[in-house]
Amino acid sequence: MSLSSISAEFSRRSFMRGAGAVGTGAAMLNIPFAGRALAASPADSWPGVEALVSDYVRQRKVANMVCALGWGQREADFIAKGRDSFLAERMADPDSLYRIYSMTKPITGMAAMILVDEGRLSLDQPLADLLPKFADMQVQKIYDGAITPDNLERAVRPITIRHLLTHTAGLGYGSMVQQGPIGAAYAEKGLVPGAISRIEIPGLLRGAPAGSLAAFADRLAEMPLVYQPGTRWSYSVGLDLMGRVIEIASGQPFDAFLQERIFGPCGMASTWFRVPAEEKFRLTANYFLLGDNLLPIDQPGTSIYLDQPAFPFGGAGLVSSPRDYDRFLMMLAGYGAIDGVRVMSERAVRIGTSDLLPDTMLPGDIYPATYGFGAGGRVVRTANGPNFGWFGAAGTTGFVNMGSGLRQGQYSQYMPAQFYSLQEDFLAAAARDAGRR
Incomplete structure (x- = not known):
């Protein structure tokens, strides 16, 4: 094999x-x-x-x-x-x-819940309140299909904090989940959710990660979603993006x-x-x-x-x-x-x-x-x-x-x-x- x-x-x-x-x-x-x-x-x-x-x-x-x-x-x-x-x-x-x-992920999730409890975040708060670049997201009509205008439509609702915590934001997960052009685009833009090895292994995480959480968030906002927010559970980089949300909400x-x-x-x-x-x-x-x-x-x-x-x-x-x-x-x-x-x-x-x-x-x-x-x-x-x-x-x-x-x-x-x-x-x-x- x-x-x-x-x-x-x-x-x-x-x-x-x-x-x-x-x-x-x-x-x-x-x-x-x-x-x-x-x-x-x-x-x-x-x-x-x-x-x-x-x-x-x-x-x-x-x-x-x-x-x-x-x-x-x-x-x-x-x-x-x-x-x-x-x-x-x-x-x-x-x-x-x-x-x-x-x-x-559960550790990041509980960090977010601390801020929710303190009133610095709320579960159904639009992500765009903290990261305005996520205000007008595009969504693929065909899952893992082309990243072209004919395969994109506007999001019918905003991404919320709840969506990020529960993998229902419609965000992708690069080549480890996404199999189409969007998986390659994630790798190209450094939307990599971790590190595994210094060895290049087919099928594992590919691409050099973005240089900071801020850069990661900005580049992610440029990508189309793979599902309409709030409609499907789909493993995603939502908890990685939550790290940036926590930075903004906490000031740390x-x-x-x-x-x-x-x-x-x-x-x-x-x-x-x-x-x-x-x-x-x-x-x-x-x-x-x-x-x-x-x-x-x-x-x-x-x-x-x-x-x-x-x-x-x-x-x-x-x-x-x-x-x-x-x-x-x-x-x-x-x-x-x-x-x-x-x-x-x-x-x-x-x-x-x-x-x-x-x-x-x-x-x-x-x-x-x-x-x-x-x-x-x-x-x-x-x-x-x-x-x-x-x-x-x-x-x-x-x-x-x-x-x-x-x-x-x-x-x-x-x-x-x-x-x-x-x-x-x-x-x-x-x-x-x-x-x-």
């Missing part, structure tokens, strides 16, 4: 398969809050998860895997197997560093706002857009699956994440540790509070983890029928309340059940994530184990 054919996993169809990955596991989370004593060890507490992790590492499907599982405000149980890379001496542990890619650089308002208060000391040189010893390697072979595409010593990014990618730019991201999920499980520190209001968390999809969605869209979508993450409805979170393109998973308080984090590094059923299998195993307790 060729590299280019494997890379096709990153096509629009692959993303939509990934969009359905959580259904089985999350739907099982109809369980009460765990008030019982913990078992003797994480392996005893979470036998299904431990078996899953052991199986993947033993079969060398992945170099390592770390899972973080916890309840409410209790400390997490960690299950860790393997080494930071196939060649590393260091064993993977809760402080190993992983490229969390799109698990950045986006990354500084995250540090001051989320990372610092949550005690997340190992979450960065750029990995400090002195911390690269705990950075894991990322691999690309070519058939059954794992090819290294981003090694710790030469990682692209050691460079300063062109701008902080709010959709897929962060590196974090299992311990750190669990702190973010713990804050959400505490409805905005962690270790006695109030990071967000309860109201902001409740709204952000609820279904925010607009009421203008067209019939037949998978999300209104099957799922909801909140501030940067999927909402799966359960008897206990919403299960909120999202996935990463290199095989990571992070969810929290807002009723039971169950926190579910799984970390490994391989691409494309959909090559294995790991993300779905992890959530199902975590739900089964939690139901036994």
Whole structure:
């Protein structure tokens, strides 16, 4: 099988398969809050998860895997197997560093909810209030068709903050989702939502990113939308654009706002857009699956994440540790509070983890029928309340059940994530184990 054919996993169809990955596991989370004593060890507490992790590492499907599982405000149980890379001496542990890619989105979404709660943004506020260049958008008549006047029409409604948070703005996602001329145009204009490797890999992100969030926003405003705003769920750069919105609404650089308002208060000391040189010893390697072979595409010593990014990618730019991201999920499980520190209001968390999809969605869209979508993450409805979170393109998973308080984090590094059923299998195993307790 060729590299280019494997890379096709990153096509629009692959993303939509990934969009359905959580259904089985999350739907099982109809369980009460765990008030019982913990078992003797994480392996005893979470036998299904431990078996899953052991199986993947033993079969060398992945170099390592770390899972973080916890309840409410209790400390997490960690299950860790393997080494930071196939060649590393260091064993993977809760402080190993992983490229969390799109698990950045819920963090950006909650940053936006802080500003909504403070009255500096509102969910149904037109984006053009903050970025006037988005006032008169054009929309493709034929999805992924030509970018020519005969295939364009005016947007029937403005893009709103709600649309950006829920992937319903009609924005594209470059060559990883868009297959037609608009995908090439995104790459040409530097509308790239992240970094993967110094190696050119067919089907992955292409093009040099715009030099700043401001330039990214300005260039994006020149592109036609792929759908009418508010009508379809379509994976997009909406959360990257939200970074620029947050800058304007807060008066701070986006990354500084995250540090001051989320990372610092949550005690997340190992979450960065750029990995400090002195911390690269705990950075894991990322691999690309070519058939059954794992090819290294981003090694710790030469990682692209050691460079300063062109701008902080709010959709897929962060590196974090299992311990750190669990702190973010713990804050959400505490409805905005962690270790006695109030990071967000309860109201902001409740709204952000609820279904925010607009009421203008067209019939037949998978999300209104099957799922909801909140501030940067999927909402799966359960008897206990919403299960909120999202996935990463290199095989990571992070969810929290807002009723039971169950926190579910799984970390490994391989691409494309959909090559294995790991993300779905992890959530199902975590739900089964939690139901036994």
